[in-house]
Amino acid sequence: MMAAPVLDIQNLSVRYTTERGNLQALRGVNLTIPEKSIVGIVGESGCGKSTLISTIIQLLANNAKITSGDILFKGESLLDKSEKQLRGLRGTEMSMVFQDPMQTHNPVLTIGRQMIDIQYRDPLSKADKRQRAAEMLTLVGIPDANQRLDQFPHEFSGGMRQRIAIAMALMAQPSLLIADEPTTALDATLEVQIIKRLRELQAEIGCSILFISHHLGVIAELCDSVIVMYAGEAIEQGSVRDVFHTPAHPYTRALLQCDPGNIKEKTRNLPTIPGEIPDLVNLSPGCIFQSRCAQTIPQCAVAHPEFHTSKTGHVAACHLLQPEVQAQ
Amino acid sequence: MTALLEIDDVAVRFAVRSNLLTEIGLMPPAVIEAVSGVSLKIEAGETYGIVGESGSGKTTLARAVAGLHHASAGSIRYKGTELRGLPESRFRPLRRDIVMMFQDPVGSLSPRLTIKSLITEPFRIQGMKDRDMEAEAARLLSMVGLPQEFAGRHPHQLSGGQARRVGVARALALDPKLLIADEPTAGLDVSIQGEMLNLLARLQDELGLAIMIITHNLNVVRHITDRVGIMYLGKLVEEGPTEDIFSSPLHPYTLALLAANPEPNPDAELQRIELQGEPPSILNRPTGCEFHTRCPFAQADCEADTPVWTATSTAHNHRCHFPEIWNEQRQPTEHAN
Numbered sequence: 001m002m003a004a005p006v007l008d009i010q011n012l013s014v015r016y017t018t019e020r021g022n023l024q025a026l027r028g029v030n031l032t033i034p035e036k037s038i039v040g041i042v043g044e045s046g047c048g049k050s051t052l053i054s055t056i057i058q059l060l061a062n063n064a065k066i067t068s069g070d071i072l073f074k075g076e077s078l079l080d081k082s083e084k085q086l087r088g089l090r091g092t093e094m095s096m097v098f099q100d101p102m103q104t105h106n107p108v109l110t111i112g113r114q115m116i117d118i119q120y121r122d123p124l125s126k127a128d129k130r131q132r133a134a135e136m137l138t139l140v141g142i143p144d145a146n147q148r149l150d151q152f153p154h155e156f157s158g159g160m161r162q163r164i165a166i167a168m169a170l171m172a173q174p175s176l177l178i179a180d181e182p183t184t185a186l187d188a189t190l191e192v193q194i195i196k197r198l199r200e201l202q203a204e205i206g207c208s209i210l211f212i213s214h215h216l217g218v219i220a221e222l223c224d225s226v227i228v229m230y231a232g233e234a235i236e237q238g239s240v241r242d243v244f245h246t247p248a249h250p251y252t253r254a255l256l257q258c259d260p261g262n263i264k265e266k267t268r269n270l271p272t273i274p275g276e277i278p279d280l281v282n283l284s285p286g287c288i289f290q291s292r293c294a295q296t297i298p299q300c301a302v303a304h305p306e307f308h309t310s311k312t313g314h315v316a317a318c319h320l321l322q323p324e325v326q327a328q
Numbered sequence: 329m330t331a332l333l334e335i336d337d338v339a340v341r342f343a344v345r346s347n348l349l350t351e352i353g354l355m356p357p358a359v360i361e362a363v364s365g366v367s368l369k370i371e372a373g374e375t376y377g378i379v380g381e382s383g384s385g386k387t388t389l390a391r392a393v394a395g396l397h398h399a400s401a402g403s404i405r406y407k408g409t410e411l412r413g414l415p416e417s418r419f420r421p422l423r424r425d426i427v428m429m430f431q432d433p434v435g436s437l438s439p440r441l442t443i444k445s446l447i448t449e450p451f452r453i454q455g456m457k458d459r460d461m462e463a464e465a466a467r468l469l470s471m472v473g474l475p476q477e478f479a480g481r482h483p484h485q486l487s488g489g490q491a492r493r494v495g496v497a498r499a500l501a502l503d504p505k506l507l508i509a510d511e512p513t514a515g516l517d518v519s520i521q522g523e524m525l526n527l528l529a530r531l532q533d534e535l536g537l538a539i540m541i542i543t544h545n546l547n548v549v550r551h552i553t554d555r556v557g558i559m560y561l562g563k564l565v566e567e568g569p570t571e572d573i574f575s576s577p578l579h580p581y582t583l584a585l586l587a588a589n590p591e592p593n594p595d596a597e598l599q600r601i602e603l604q605g606e607p608p609s610i611l612n613r614p615t616g617c618e619f620h621t622r623c624p625f626a627q628a629d630c631e632a633d634t635p636v637w638t639a640t641s642t643a644h645n646h647r648c649h650f651p652e653i654w655n656e657q658r659q660p661t662e663h664a665n
Contacts, residue, residue: 044519045517143605157383157606157609158381158382159607160606184514184515186381186382187381187382187544188546188585189381189584189585189603190381190607191590192590192600195590214517216592217590218590219592220593220594220596221590221594221596221598240594241594244592244593244594245594245595254519255518256592258518259547259592260521260522260545260548260550261589261590261592262592262593263551266551266571267551268526268529269526269529270522270526272520272523272526276487
């Protein structure tokens, strides 16, 4: 029997109550993270990436409400758990790495103090905790770990600080690491270093990673599978090969075409996706991407597209994928 | 023929860690050189890219050109006029010609002002009161492709991409000759990034503007710049025509940067150049070639001898002892793969 996936989200919808009315931030999102896998999420700002993360760690804003669906973490619903139980999970079973390595750490405490402090749950002696902190630093590739523990965050480079953040997130050997654009602030050589290190650590610790980025190149290199989000919906998902080589949704195709890394000939006129993300307070019926799509058919304006799944498990929500439409 | 902007051997130094002894003058204050020995030229109408990791001195260099930091040594000439040491009263008129677009697009707009007063502020600052502000606001909004009704809005009502367009309108209000754009597309989605870069390219063609663009996105640099300079620890390690830099880099750091650029293709065959160790601290610069601590091709001499800034016949300049030797060294491994 297959082990339950680390994270299994089914038909998740979240809305925010705002002055203008209900904002439908997430609608019918499905997402599965199998054990020991790296799943990427791509999408423009406003696509619901941050709401999705807050929902997973159950730290939604006060005006947010889950209106449908369930989040199963290792087979158990997070929605049934008490705040105390959730606290027991955060930081131990699931942990997070944030975007900006310069602001993640407390500037007035040494790295060692901060790494010892976060082990407050463990019944170890301080010396043992320090020893573990040093081991984690070595694991993420920081030499002279024992001396380095006595230094302050500003004495480390940006790449090192991000690796320290990763070390801290992995200290409790979580089952799920959520990384929210962890490489945006770094140059290409350090970005590659972090990606490589994440891959090695993932194999060593055996955790799963949910990796959020809008850098398509990083997703292609690091992840096993990818979910493309647009205006609050997961419009396409599948293995990175399927999604990057044979994108099934017009939005994914447009996104890939817009990446300057995909344009070989030098050009001063880069492709763009005309139009803007629809207003999530006043949703019109039909497909969410219709106003910006170059391939609309009459159905797109009236009906919300169903998910179509290919033999390889490549899922996309587009009317053009219906067998009847494909036949024409 | 003088270039629009000529930077010669410029350094920007900051004093750090003052204490009682330095305060009363018994000890010289410790100094870091955030920008060191940088030389480059920007011609009228040209796009010049500055690339390098965070902390490599890109923004400090840009601010020195815009007169927001004082250069400690060297020379910065705009149309032949020396900018270094120019008093503020004489620099101010030049700010019509040299403008800067800051990194944080929303943070650089005052939240209390309307878009109209924000984009016409440059006229008021330069004392051009005779201008018809209504007409100027309308002209600038249409120039950057924003609807006219935006004039009455406030910054918080704009999206990130729109706020950047307001930033462009503000910067170009006075018809400058040189635009310094600090990370103009950081944090933008690929589609909006494309819109922003297309806008800059169009305005450059229409207005004959020179652009100095700071970024760490190599894919952007490859498409939109004519020349590019690569910075490491506050120094240019290489600069030259964009095509030359991308096809035949003369400094190993450039090569490593180019090789590290992730491609949006899961099956891409990448030939990575592994850099050893960490970027050194600018407070404690390595001896000799400052890249030798991480360079995969370093030779014995690199630790002791400081490489000089070397020009080639194609205006492709670099700071490496042995570009020929390592370029030869890396060839066989490429064939083996």
